[in-house]
Amino acid sequence: MAKPNVITKEDLINSAKECLIQNGIEKFTLRSVAEMAGVTQGTIYYHFKTKEQLYLDIVNDICTKSWKEISQQSNPYSLSEAVESAKSRSSYDSTFHKLFLSLIVSSFNNEKMRKQLGEIIQKENNELTKKLLSVWSISPINGISIEAWGIFINAIVDGIALQALVQKDFPVDKTFKELELLFKGLTHLLNKGD
Template sequence: MAKPIGKSKQELIQAAMQCLVDNGIANFTLKLVATYADVTQGTIYYHFKTKEQILLEIIKYICEDSWGKLFENDQFTISAALEIIKSRFKNDAFYHKLLISLIVLGFNNPLIKEQLGQVLMNENDSLLFGIKKLWRASPIDGVSLTTWSIFFNALIDGIAIQLITCEDFPIDTFYKELEKILITIQQLEE
């Protein structure tokens, strides 16, 4: 198949994200993405063979973009990291709804499971990179910085589940208090 002329893969991902925000996961189709991107379905299928593939690309894009913004000025702070994480809850938390939906699909699809596993490992690595900027060593003997990064990633995804399922989840209060906890942990290391 010849490469279609028109939109870049990145532009298609942007259109797909807007389509997802506007229509939700249940109504998300490659045909609808083509409409949002103002391209043919063939253009979409050239870049993304399946709906799941474009959804994985959206997850990867959000992860890389958010961590890239955080590290671009070498100004990693607890507050900045929490703001990036909170930004993923915008637009009705579609990032985490998408992530959880893909995890469920991964139960029966080894390729999706493998690709999501890589996304999560990249997230852990990004967190580890940030933690190393804040801490010279773990504040608790015998607990590696790698374990801290995995713990924080799991914590954030677990909070996302509560945010999605609990209508009155106190997100602002939670993140304000989480920031206090993290600053206190950081002070233990100093």
């Protein structure tokens, strides 16, 4: 029996994430989300006009929750938990990055979607910059702003995730371990200059 149309958007996003985990992006439908949430398809369309809008809201929700968890970590001056969070979403079967990259491709022909994805990426860049500012008081390399480091790191993480999606044997653990060593080396350079 369907629940009344008194369901929050957040509950629907959580049901949609569960559907993605169970069915994969290839078999994901708004009908399956409605069934999982116990509501009508009309309720889904009321909150999300298109499947792509639901996808965007899922990506935004995952990113927002990840950064919230990272900001509440035990050692605010460590990048280890941020690296571990990124690594957890980078694999050959990563639902998150399949969804994210599918949206990017779709957005090339949809300016509204492109703008929304740009806002999500900018939010990630800003969160990375804040995280870096908690570790570095200044940039470890003269002439490169901490804001640019945030952009670079976000691009590196997305690039690693892309390679992991297309190469079954991609060395995710080794690559992220070495990325963390890069951060430690940059921090060491900065501390050496003090």
